[in-house]
Amino acid sequence: MDFHLSEEQLELKEMAREFAEKRLYPRAMEFDEEEAIPAELIQECGELGYFGFLTPEEYGGLGLGCSAFMGALEEICAGCAAFGIMLSVHNSLCCEIINVFGSDELKQKYLPAMASGEKIGAYCVTEPDAGTDVASLSTRAEDKGDHYLLNGTKTFVTNAGLAGVLIVFAKTDPEAGRDGISCFVVDSDSEGITLGQQEKKCGIKASDLREISLVDVKVPKENLCGKIGEGFRMALTILSSGRIGVSFQAVGIARAAFEEALKYSQERKQFGQEICNFQAIQFKLADMATQIDAARLLGYRAAQLKDAGEPCHRQASMAKLFASNMAQMVCNEAVQIHGGYGYIKEYAVERYFRDARVTELYEGTSEAQRMVISRDLLKE
Ligand SMILES: Cc1cc2nc3c(=O)[nH]c(=O)nc-3n(C[C@H](O)[C@H](O)[C@H](O)COP(=O)(O)OP(=O)(O)OC[C@H]3O[C@@H](n4cnc5c(N)ncnc54)[C@H](O)[C@@H]3O)c2cc1C
Numbered sequence: 001m002d003f004h005l006s007e008e009q010l011e012l013k014e015m016a017r018e019f020a021e022k023r024l025y026p027r028a029m030e031f032d033e034e035e036a037i038p039a040e041l042i043q044e045c046g047e048l049g050y051f052g053f054l055t056p057e058e059y060g061g062l063g064l065g066c067s068a069f070m071g072a073l074e075e076i077c078a079g080c081a082a083f084g085i086m087l088s089v090h091n092s093l094c095c096e097i098i099n100v101f102g103s104d105e106l107k108q109k110y111l112p113a114m115a116s117g118e119k120i121g122a123y124c125v126t127e128p129d130a131g132t133d134v135a136s137l138s139t140r141a142e143d144k145g146d147h148y149l150l151n152g153t154k155t156f157v158t159n160a161g162l163a164g165v166l167i168v169f170a171k172t173d174p175e176a177g178r179d180g181i182s183c184f185v186v187d188s189d190s191e192g193i194t195l196g197q198q199e200k201k202c203g204i205k206a207s208d209l210r211e212i213s214l215v216d217v218k219v220p221k222e223n224l225c226g227k228i229g230e231g232f233r234m235a236l237t238i239l240s241s242g243r244i245g246v247s248f249q250a251v252g253i254a255r256a257a258f259e260e261a262l263k264y265s266q267e268r269k270q271f272g273q274e275i276c277n278f279q280a281i282q283f284k285l286a287d288m289a290t291q292i293d294a295a296r297l298l299g300y301r302a303a304q305l306k307d308a309g310e311p312c313h314r315q316a317s318m319a320k321l322f323a324s325n326m327a328q329m330v331c332n333e334a335v336q337i338h339g340g341y342g343y344i345k346e347y348a349v350e351r352y353f354r355d356a357r358v359t360e361l362y363e364g365t366s367e368a369q370r371m372v373i374s375r376d377l378l379k380e
Pocket of ligand 1: 089122123124125126130131132133155156157158159201209358361362363364365366367368
């Protein structure tokens with residue numbers, strides 16, 4: 001496989017780096033403390049086209065592939081991981097499910113406003129009693145002739161308070177298990193939708209996370225995305241894109257932590273010399289850099305398979321499993337290299353350490369990734 005990015009992909013990555021360094025990194029701690037992303041930055045990002053990375057140009061997007069998006073996402077997550085997950089959920093999950101499975105009518109209706117950032121997407125799978133076991137979800141969608149009626153509660157919804165469009169998975173046939181789940185595109189201002197309070201989190205605190213309750217929400221028939229009963233398979237297919245996104249989020253956080261640690265080790269003096277002169281620190285830096293590179297390569301392998309239209313479930317899960325674990329290790333070592341200062345909020349590694357943790361939890365826990373990988377291995 002050729003892991004070189006094209007000139008166009010490199011240019012996009014460079015633009016994203018500039019945006020992240022100038023607009024995100026300097027204020028990331030402020031966003032963390034205020035637990036919000038400022039509206040003007042979201043608008044700015046919309047003007048740059050970042051809400052339409054994967055959306056075809058005919059629907060107002062940039063029409064780029066997964067590899068190109070991932071190059072940019074790494075940079076954005078290095079600047080602010082909470083900002084990065086907002087973009088990843090919107091592009092890799094919400095726009096992508098409409099891109100891949102939606103009717104032409106649905107694409108016309110939603111993608112242009114989503115690609116411009118006017119309508120942000122939220123992906124609603126998880127419920128209070130249905131996490132890893134997605135097939136056990138109980139939100140109900142009843143066919144009422146000219147519309148569907150949705151009832152249920154979705155929990156842990158990223159972007160919930162910002163979203164104009166909700167991608168909701170619900171049971172259309174409760175007796176049919178995973179074959180009874182369908183996917184709906186729901187306007188967030190529909191009657192019967194109530195948002196919960198923003199959740200207080202350990203990391204990525206600026207990311208908006210809430211419960212959403214749906215009571216007798218009327219959804220037009222044409223807002224069914226894909227075929228009836230295909231929702232479970234669609235959710236898993238699209239989650240592969242999301243998992244590649246989370247792997248690059250982990251790479252971005254880890255790289256930023258590594259860069260801080262490298263710099264600090266060249267400045268901090270103990271025993272009359274810079275601490276980078278001690279082999280114990282040098283070996284930490286060597287391991288950190290090696291693990292980051294390995295995670296990035298696994299991520300690009302999955303992204304390239306996806307761009308080539310080849311199956312990539314296993315490779316996406318491997319990339320996420322490895323990168324999220326790597327990010328814990330790298331951020332932990334970055335704190336260690338900073339000594340006591342690494343535990344103080346004034347130093348960015350404290351935030352990276354907190355932000356990295358979630359990459360092992362969402363879009364499938366590490367255990368869920370191992371289930372996907374081992375099932376695939378045993379099938380062969
Ligand atoms: C910050 C954040 C943002 C999120 N954003 C979204 C979102 O936008 N949309 C959305 O739908 N969801 C979202 N989620 C939910 C997330 O995807 C779930 O938390 C995750 O899938 C795990 O589900 P759970 O929390 O119910 O854990 P559970 O499924 O209850 O798992 C608990 C533990 O048991 C393990 N486990 C479960 N089943 C097995 C098994 N068969 N074998 C071995 N171990 C097992 C799990 O790995 C875990 O360690 C978000 C979560 C967080 C924390």
